[in-house]
Structure formats: C-alpha cells, structure tokens
Amino acid sequence: MIPRSRLAALPPKFSRRSLLLATAAAACGPPKARGFGGYCFVANQASRNVAAIDLTNFRLRRQIPLDDAPSAIVAHPSQQRAYVLAPDTGTVYEIDAVKLAVSRRVRAGGRAMSMAVAPNRGDALWILYRDPAELIELPFDSLRPRRRIRLSSTPDGFDLSTANYAAIASYQDRSIAIVSLEHSAINRVIAARDEPSLIHFQKDGAQIVAGSHPDRALTIFNTASGKTVVRLPVAIAPHNFCADNTGGQLYITGDGMDAVVIVYPYETEIGQTILAGHAPGAMAVTQDASPLLLVANPDTDRVTALDVNTMGKSLIAVVDVGQEPRSILVTPDNQYALVLNRRSGDVAVIRTYSLNQSGPYKEPLKKPMPVFTMVAVGDQPVAAAVVPWRT
Numbered sequence: 001m002i003p004r005s006r007l008a009a010l011p012p013k014f015s016r017r018s019l020l021l022a023t024a025a026a027a028c029g030p031p032k033a034r035g036f037g038g039y040c041f042v043a044n045q046a047s048r049n050v051a052a053i054d055l056t057n058f059r060l061r062r063q064i065p066l067d068d069a070p071s072a073i074v075a076h077p078s079q080q081r082a083y084v085l086a087p088d089t090g091t092v093y094e095i096d097a098v099k100l101a102v103s104r105r106v107r108a109g110g111r112a113m114s115m116a117v118a119p120n121r122g123d124a125l126w127i128l129y130r131d132p133a134e135l136i137e138l139p140f141d142s143l144r145p146r147r148r149i150r151l152s153s154t155p156d157g158f159d160l161s162t163a164n165y166a167a168i169a170s171y172q173d174r175s176i177a178i179v180s181l182e183h184s185a186i187n188r189v190i191a192a193r194d195e196p197s198l199i200h201f202q203k204d205g206a207q208i209v210a211g212s213h214p215d216r217a218l219t220i221f222n223t224a225s226g227k228t229v230v231r232l233p234v235a236i237a238p239h240n241f242c243a244d245n246t247g248g249q250l251y252i253t254g255d256g257m258d259a260v261v262i263v264y265p266y267e268t269e270i271g272q273t274i275l276a277g278h279a280p281g282a283m284a285v286t287q288d289a290s291p292l293l294l295v296a297n298p299d300t301d302r303v304t305a306l307d308v309n310t311m312g313k314s315l316i317a318v319v320d321v322g323q324e325p326r327s328i329l330v331t332p333d334n335q336y337a338l339v340l341n342r343r344s345g346d347v348a349v350i351r352t353y354s355l356n357q358s359g360p361y362k363e364p365l366k367k368p369m370p371v372f373t374m375v376a377v378g379d380q381p382v383a384a385a386v387v388p389w390r391t
Helices: 016-027 352-356
Strands: 038-044 049-054 059-065 072-075 081-086 091-096 101-107 112-117 124-130 133-139 147-150 157-160 165-170 175-180 185-191 198-201 207-212 217-222 228-233 237-243 250-255 259-264 269-275 283-285 293-297 302-306 315-320 325-330 336-341 346-351 373-376 381-388
Touching: 038 072, 038 081, 059 373, 072 112, 081 112, 081 381, 112 157, 124 157, 157 198, 165 198, 175 207, 198 237, 207 237, 207 250, 228 269, 237 283, 250 283, 283 325, 293 325, 302 325, 315 352, 325 381, 336 381, 346 352, 346 381
Parallel strands: 072 381
Antiparallel strands: 038 049, 038 381, 049 059, 072 081, 081 091, 091 101, 112 124, 124 133, 133 147, 157 165, 165 175, 175 185, 198 207, 207 217, 217 228, 237 250, 250 259, 259 269, 283 293, 293 302, 302 315, 325 336, 336 346, 346 373
C-alpha cells in the first residue's frame, strides 16, 4: 500500500478519453508555417537591381546588379531562371536562379513596353517594342530574335492567348491589332470607339476585353471577326485587370470608386461591385479551394482580402503592409501572398491561412491583421516572380 505522503508526488493518471481529446485539440490548432522551396526575384527600379528572397526562411540572399532600371520580370515555366526587362534600353536579362547572377542578356530593339511568356509551348518570350514598333520572339534556348512582327501603329500594351494570337493596343490610334503568332502576321486591326487602355484575352481566346480609362467603359470584341460584342459603361476608370483561375470572372479597379467591379466575360455582363478599401489598385487571386481576392490600397498602406463568392459579406480581412503597396503575387502553393511596397522598399509576406481564419460569417473585424514578416529588398520594387527549386 502506498502511503498518503507519497500519493501527492505521483504523476496524474490520464484516461483514454482525455488523451483522445488532447490529440484532437492539437490537430485542430493552426498548422505550423512552412516556407516555400524557391526564390522570389524582385525587380527594383531605382536600385537598378534584382533582389533574391529565399522563400524557405524569407531572407534576402542577394541583390543582383543590372546596367539599367527594370520594370518587369517573369519566371521560366520549367527551368530555374527568371527574365527581367529594362524598358529604356530594351534589354532582357536572364537570371540564373542557382548561381543568383545574370547569365545572359540581349537587346533586340530600342524602347520596350512589356513582355510575356508564350502561353502554349512556353519555349519563348514575346517582347513588345515601340522603337521600332515590333513584337519580337526570343526563344529561351538561344535568347536571340527568331521572329519579328512589324506593327502599323505605335503600341502601348498587349496580351497573348492560348489560341496563339496576340492582341496589341494602340492608344493614339484607338486600335487593337490581332496578330497570328503562328504565321507572324497581322490578321486584322480593330478600330475601337474608346481608347484601349487595358487589354485582356478571355481564357479560351475567343474574346478580347478592352478597358478604357478616359471613357470609363469596357468593350468586348470577338477575336475571330473583330466585331464588337458589347460595350459596358462602368462606374470607375479602369486601371487594373485581374482574372481568376477559371477565366469566368474578371476583376477591375480604377479611379472613381473605392470598389472592385466584377465582370463575367463569358456572359458579357457586369456581375457586381464590391467595396475594397480606399483607392484599390493592384490585385491577385489565390488559386485554391477557397480563393481570395487580394487588393492593394496604396494610399492607406494596406491590403484588403475579399471572398467574392459571398456576395455582400465579402470582406475577409484588412492587413497593414509597408508604404505604398503596388503589386501582389501569390506563391505557387497558395500559402503566401507577397506584397511589393514601392515607397518603403520592402516585401510584406502575408500567410493566406491566417486570412481564411477570419471570414465573413465570423465577428466583424476590429483591427487590421499583422503581416507574417517583412523583407527589405531595395529602392522602388516594381515587379516580382517566383522561381521554384527543382531537382
């Protein structure tokens, strides 16, 4: 028999039921944050460099110097490389994501506007140049111009479709050139009623959506015929487009209203308008089972998270980030949103899991949510791309 004096010193006994409950409680807790296996390359305009952030621990690994100021950056679809555009000189830099250094560079024209990866085979870049007015293909293997498509008007922006077409907008001429990439020729030129300030292919390539900033209108054109399908007046002056992963919803922000306009391109109609913080700007969409629309609010140094599927109860969270957020991208695993803050020169990292724990059906938000971490990158970050590690 155990004396009473020793009973108090014995460890407490646990029943099977209490152990099961404790295990369930631990399983229901928040999952441990894990990094992403790859780099985020950030183009810093004023610093004239590219910052490499290790996404496994969210630390700056290196700043890669460039000769010119960059404006855009894209990731290679299958290799550990990124491509940076310096528009003033028309130079494209290839960044080796293993060595964290510039591996090749090419200058195929004068002043450049933008670039995009060929959507079908993913084996080349297409660069839009203004001087001379051309759309130029740069294959990844050689990084030398393979095809040059001369344009009849000074270009201002373009988009590529999976149907192997390019739509090229000209503000001055109020025109949209439909270019066959397969045949390296202009199929037709659409005379637009409004200035095509923004241009976007519907996901299947059958229609082209053009937003006009000065005219506050949205026009949808048939790609094959070039005819106008519908012209839709909108309450804002369109400045930013962002499509969801299905292509069924196109989100628009712009001057005139603190809201996001949602358009259904396939139905050729405006779906709804939802509040999205003060002066909403750049956007990004998570591509998971519970997608969120993330909207930058540069005037208030915040990001607003919305669930557009809940109609009136769309607000999920508000997050304080750095100064003047101007760009957002989501990691391929949808676990993190990376916010580029132009004025403070850093990247705010938001864990998307924490946003989903709020939700429109829970208690109203009482204060902004904190970021997961911040990473200083350089002066005036303007664009970024994520390159996964590959074995």
